[in-house]
Amino acid sequence: MFLKAIIGLVGITALWGAAVPIFDVPHYLLPGPIDVAERLIFLFQRGDLAWHIYVTLSEVFGGFVLGAVVGIAAALAFARFPLIERVLTPLILLLQTIPKIAIAPLLLLWLGLGAAPKVALVAVVTFFPVMTAMLSGIRYMNKSYADLSHVLRLSPWQRFWHIELPAAIPTLFAGATVATTLAMTAAVIGELMGANKGMGFVLATGQENADTATVMGMVILLSFVGWALFAILDFARRRVEDRFL
C-alpha cells in the first residue's frame, strides 16, 4: 500500500516535471517540481520555515485540546441534564451552519493577530465532531454499565473516568479523526486572514509577492503535515481500539 502510494506520488511529480517544459508553461504560472523543492529548501534555510510549521502545529494542538475538552464536557452535561441539551442544541446546530471562514474575521477582530484567534477557530471546529462522538458514545453505551455504576454507587467523576470515557473511546477516535482535518484547515484560514507567523502567513506572503513556487510549496507541505497528523491519530487508534471495543 505504502509502496504504491510512493510510486503514485513519484509518477505524478514526474508528469508535472515533464509537462512544464513540454507545454512551455510560464514559470510564474506553474514552476516545475525542482523549482518548488528548491524554494522550500531555501525557506527552511533562510526563512525559519521550521519555526512557522511549529507555530501552526501548536495552534492546531492548543485549539484541538481546548475544543476536545469543551466538547467532552458539553456531551457529559447534555447526557446528565437533558434540559441543557434541549435548550442548547438548536443554538449549536445554528452555529454549525455558519461557514467557519466567516467566523475567522470576527475572531481576529476580537482576539487580535496573535495565536489566540487561530486557537479559538480550531477549538470551534473541533468542538462539534468531538461533542457528538462523545454523546453517541455515552448514549449507545452498554446499558448494564449504568447498572454497575449504580450498584457500586460511583461518583459522577468515577463514572466518567472509569466507564463513560473508556466506553466512548472508539467513537471519540472517529470524531477526532474528522476534527484533525478540520483543525488544520481552520488554523491556516486564521493565518491567511491576518498573522505574522505560521504556515498560512508564509503562504499569504507568497501570494502577495506573486511567488507561485512558494505558494505551491506551502500547499504541498500543508497536505503532508495534515496527512502526518491523520496518520499519527490513526496509529494511536489502532493501538488502543482493540482494547476498547
Add this chain to the structure above:
Amino acid sequence: MIKIEQLSKIYGQGDDQVVALEPLDQQINAGEFVSIIGPSGCGKSTLLRLIASLEDPTSGSVTLETANLKRPVGFVFQDAVLLPWKTVAENIRFPLDTTGVSRKQANEKVAELVELVGLKGFEKSLPKQLSGGMRQRAAIARALADDPPILLMDEPFSAVDLLTRETLNDELSRIWQKTGKTILLVTHSVEEAAYLGSRVMVMSPRPGRLKATYDVDLAQPRGEQTKRDPKFLDLVSELRTLMREMTS
C-alpha cells in the same frame, strides 16, 4: 435484614401494561440464603433489581438494614458486565479502587479472590480473552471484593459449564457459611436452589407473583452427601412438580 412490603412493578401504561410483579411481602433475615426460582417472566429478576434499587417500584417498598452503607448490596449480573478495557485483576479490584482502599491492600484481596474463583494465571487477561464461564467467575470475584453484607445474584451460573457450576456452588455455600452474608440467588435450576438455599421462594408467571416458600431443612455444611439425602430429593421433586404445573 431485608423487609419487602407490598412491593410491585408494572411496566408500560394503559393497554400495554405488563404486571412484572404483583404486590409481594417478605422478610428476609440477616444471614439467610434465599433461592428464588420460577419460569421465565415470573418477575424473579425484577424482584432482585427492585431490591438493588436498579428499578423503581410501582408501589410498596424495600427496607434494607444496610441502607446507610455506601454500598448497601453487592450484585452479580446475568451476563458478567466486566469492563472490557480493564484486565481481570483490574475488574475485580474496581470496587476497591473506587472506595479508596490502598493499592497494596486491594492487590492482596484480588490475589485471594483470583485463587478462590480459580482464575490464577489470568489476572492480566482481558475479559474478551476469557470464556463465558471464566468471565462470570471474575464477576463473582468482583462482587465479593468489597465484602458486601447482602449479595444479590441474578442467574450468575447460567453461562458456566456444569462442572464449574458445581464447584462454584460449593464455594458459594462455603463463603456464605464463613461470612454470614445474606444471599439472594435467582436461578433456573431447582437442584441449585434446594442445594444452596436455607429458604426457597417459588414464583409463577403472568402476572409475576410469589407462589410458595419452602424452608430448607437440610444439614449444613452441604456437600455431596446432601445430594443423596432423601429430604433433598423430596424437595427437588416437589419443586420440579410445582414448576411443571406452572409452565404447562
